[in-house]
Amino acid sequence: MTSPADLQQLLRGVALRVTRPRVAVLGAVHAHPHADTESIISAVREELPDASHQAVYDSLRVLTNAGLVRRIQPAGSVARYESRVGDNHHHVVCRSCGAVSDVDCAVGDAPCLTASDDHGFSIDEAEVVYWGLCPACSTAGSRP
Amino acid sequence: MTSPADLQQLLRGVALRVTRPRVAVLGAVHAHPHADTESIISAVREELPDASHQAVYDSLRVLTNAGLVRRIQPAGSVARYESRVGDNHHHVVCRSCGAVSDVDCAVGDAPCLTASDDHGFSIDEAEVVYWGLCPACSTAGSRP
DNA sequence: GCTCTTTTCCTGAACCAGTCAAGAAAACGA
DNA sequence: TCGTTTTCTTGACTGGTTCAGGAAAAGAGC
Structure with a gap:
């Protein structure tokens, strides 16, 4: 798994603010490759029980735009995310x-x-x- | 474009009942490659003004299962259909x-x-x- | 540290493609 | 033409995702 410090490093590396939800989301994507949003929300809430689903959706979007995670969506499936990029x-x-x-x-x-x-x-x-x-x-x- | 007789032939060829909605849907897919369901509904209704959206959804599903049309769905897009198959x-x-x-x-x-x-x-x-x-x-x- | 500004998060509602359900209508073999 | 089976209509509903506005937090400058 990827350590919190590494995750924060990744965020700073692409000039994103380091917030607890983002670190948790990024960690969840690293820990659960190809997980859908629902699974990521669950994983995030093990660490941050009060995290809103919206924060997860927002984080996934900015992380995707920043190139830290990749979004895949096979036909007929919901969105899935992975940390293998580039x-x-x-x-x-x-x-x-x-x-x-x-x-x-x-x-x-x-x-x-x-x-x-x-x-x-x-x-x-x-x-x-x-x-x-x-x-x-x-x-x-x-x-x- | 493909003639109504040809379309009916195609339907019979895969042992599907020939109904007006199906002929219209199949014709619309032939006439508008890569059209989404909404566009197909509109095209069908030029010919069959009272066709329900459900009939179009159902037709598209059976046509896809029968291999007469192909469903594609690029990430972030709604379903699209085309008649080039195989x-x-x-x-x-x-x-x-x-x-x-x-x-x-x-x-x-x-x-x-x-x-x-x-x-x-x-x-x-x-x-x-x-x-x-x-x-x-x-x-x-x-x-x- | 302590403010201030900007970004991000939370709450809650809304959206929309697609599906489900039950009865009416149409297709087609006999 | 009749009867059975499939298909269509109507209308409600689902579930993933997005929108909106105020509250909270992050980071820069002092």
Whole structure:
């Protein structure tokens, strides 16, 4: 896990005010990768029982804008957050239970940024989501 | 555009009952690629003024399940639908206005289904979303 | 330390895409 | 044409997320 001092360091590093809710939210994202907002609210409240859901939503937004956390939202899912940023990794998502795992980019660090025809778009990111079944759902489905 | 007869043919081809709302919804998806549900409801009502939004939602669901349309949902966007199915193409999404364009798979027909480490998942699809700015937003942003 | 200004947090309400439910209507095989 | 099954209509509702305004806290300057 990441220590409170490290978390504060991260916040100061991007010129954000250090507040207890923000430290707690950032810590929760580090401790629970791919957690949804509800889970993060719960985790934050173990430390700060009176934290409002709004503070968590606000913190997640500023942390995302500052690049300290990354927001992912696979189709049909609520928003999820992770602290691995800037390393261009992708995700596998289970169609059945929604579980998410990290997948390093197969093409190296600077990936698949090459669309065959970009229609004049200036592309800055290629996001890849692999869909399938996680080990648990896979075995559960194959023997009914 | 696709003729009503063709649309009915498509429905029968996947053993779905041919109803006026379904034909209208399927036609609207063919006529307006990447349209969201609201737009599809409007398009359907030009033809069937009394169609309920629920009929459109239901139709879109069965059409999607039958494989006649594909549902896409870039992060932060509402659901969008398109009629290009089965050819494994991807999408470019504008961060500013949300516009969507098709992009053929750069790696050929059967793509990027190879994750470096699949964590035991059985993967059946690789979805790629390119993020950037569309031509209009790109020029609008560069000269303020 | 102690103020002052600015940012952030809390309370509580609102929003909106999408879903649920029950009865009426339509599709289609016999 | 009839009867069964599916689909559509109406209307209420849900749940994640955002909006708004006042209270509290963070950090800069003294």
